[in-house]
Amino acid sequence: MQTKMKELMITVIGAGPSGNYFAYLLSKKGYKVQVFEENSxxxxPVQCTGLISEEINRIARPPRECILNRIKKARIISPGKVEARVELKENIVVDRAAFDLSLSEKAALEGAEYYLSTRFEKLERAGRGYLLRMRGKGQSTFRSDYVIGADGPLSTVAKEAGMYGNRKFFTGMQITAKYSNSNEIEFHLQKGGISWIVPIDEESARIGVAFEKDANKEFNAFLKKVFGDKYRKKASEKKVAGLIPKFSPFQRVEKRSIFLLGDAATQVKATTMGGIVPGMKAAEALSAAIQGGASYTIRYLAKVFPDLYASFVVRRIIDRCSPDEIDRLVTLMGEKKVKDVLLANSRDRMLPLGLKAMANEPKLLYFLKRI
Ligand SMILES: Cc1cc2nc3c(=O)[nH]c(=O)nc-3n(C[C@H](O)[C@H](O)[C@H](O)COP(=O)(O)OP(=O)(O)OC[C@H]3O[C@@H](n4cnc5c(N)ncnc54)[C@H](O)[C@@H]3O)c2cc1C
Structure with missing residues (x-):
């Protein structure tokens, strides 16, 4: 049975972290994997801050040359300027282009075949498998038994398979600028989104926002807060922008032999907008499902969904809190009982982190009424 499975063609659309890591996991096990990427x-282009929790080291330790910075401290700041200084497990900042490339090289070394400058456009059923129509140089039609949509927030695979749904987005915007700092991340908690400062080194940082509405206005307001009147000059520097899907608990992730991974499946934390670790965890769940046993949906619901859902709940609480309540929430985050939990637990394990924080500081239970 396993030998027969290994003769099947598995096609991954999208060479981001989710698609590359999935391609690596299955080609390492001897499966035939081909990856299509529309960019050359x-x-x-990079549209990411590159901040990843230490959880990445369990999944796929990034090579040293991809790591730009290591950070163990953060300031969580409310709109009313209440501040909590917390210590974290080590977070790293990666050079996203180098990180994605390193994952694809690992997959290619295991035998995955890459087609660049080739855009997936259409899907048709053909017997038990699919015919995939591509646009790019070379061959335009490919057969496949399995199709993996790891093609980002606007996933064409999800659209073609009827799994796109009524998804919503945050718009992320960021600059990399000169900014003297003491190697602390700043997370500014706000209704409808978040703003951040992530140091790259002592003299520079990635400064950005992600909001569901009025992202450009929020971006300018945040730059003004950080740089004062010089903000217009900063805002005109090279800005990167991209869509971040809002996690949907109702997102379908598989249909027949078509599966969605990462941003394509809205697998992004609604608190900090991080999608690298959840997408790669989902890749592990899908790889295990294809190799046998429980379905992808079941593995995803068991291993990835709970922390994404907990982040979704925290986002909802923040969105529904009054400014005074956000101040109170941040004050509680700065208390030792909560700080201890933040230090001992990964940001990517939001469910245990949230439960332990509430057990240590029952005043946090108050915020559940905002769900
Ligand atoms: C401003 C900003 C900052 C962010 N900062 C962070 C951060 O610090 N940490 C973090 O964890 N997350 C961050 N994110 C989110 C993170 O970038 C994504 O969650 C992550 O890239 C998702 O990986 P993925 O592999 O699922 O999809 P992507 O990285 O989006 O990869 C999808 C790939 O598919 C390709 N593709 C798309 N359509 C097709 C097609 N039809 N045919 C062929 N190829 C196709 C694309 O070119 C792309 O290469 C940020 C996002 C933004 C916008």
Missing amino acids: RIGV
């Missing part, structure tokens, strides 16, 4: 270079 993997990882480019």
Whole structure:
């Protein structure tokens, strides 16, 4: 049975972290994997801060040359300027282009075949498998038994398979600028989104926002807060922008032999907008499902969904809190009982983190009424 499975063609659309890591996991096990990427270079253009929790080291330790910074401290700041200084497990900042490329090189070394500058456009059923129509140089039609949509927030695979749904987005915007700092991340908690400062080194940082509405206005307001009147000059520097899907608990992730991974499946934390770790965890769940045993949906619901759902609940609480309540929430985050939990638990394990924080500081239970 396993040998027969290994003769099947598995097609991955999208060479981001989710698609590359999935391609690596299955080609390492001897499966035939082909990856299609519409851009001519993997990882480019970059639309990401590259901040990843230590959880990545369990999944796929990034090579040293991809790591730009290591950070163990953060300031969580409310709109009313209440501040909590917390210590975290080590977070890293990666060069996203180099990180994505390193994952694709690992997959290619295991035998995955890459087609760059090739855009997936259409899907048709053909017997038990699919015919995939591509636009790019070379061959335009490919047969496949399995199709993996790891093609980002606007996933064409999800659209073609009827799994796109009524998804919503945050718009992320960011600049990399000179900014003297003491190697602390700043997370500014706000209704409808978040703003951040992530140091790259002592003298520079990634400064950005992600909001569901009025992202450009929020971006300018945040730059003004950080740089004062010089903000217009900063805002005109090279800005990167991209869509971040809002996690949907109702998102379908598989249909027949078509599966969605990462941003294509809205697998992004609604608190900090991080999607690298959840997408790669989902890749592990899908790889295990294809190799046998429980379905992808069941594995995803068991291993990835709970923390994404907990982040979704926290987002909802923040969105429904009054400014005074956000101040109170941040004050509680700065208390030792909660700080201890933040230090001992990964940001990517939001469910245990949230439960332990509430057990240590029952005043946090108050915020559940905002769900
Ligand atoms: C401003 C900003 C900052 C962010 N910062 C962070 C952060 O610090 N940490 C974090 O964890 N997350 C961050 N994110 C989110 C993170 O970038 C995504 O969650 C992550 O890239 C998702 O990986 P993925 O592999 O699922 O999809 P992507 O990285 O989006 O990869 C999808 C790939 O598919 C390709 N593709 C799309 N359509 C097709 C097609 N039809 N045919 C062929 N190829 C196709 C694309 O070119 C792309 O290469 C940020 C996002 C933004 C916008």
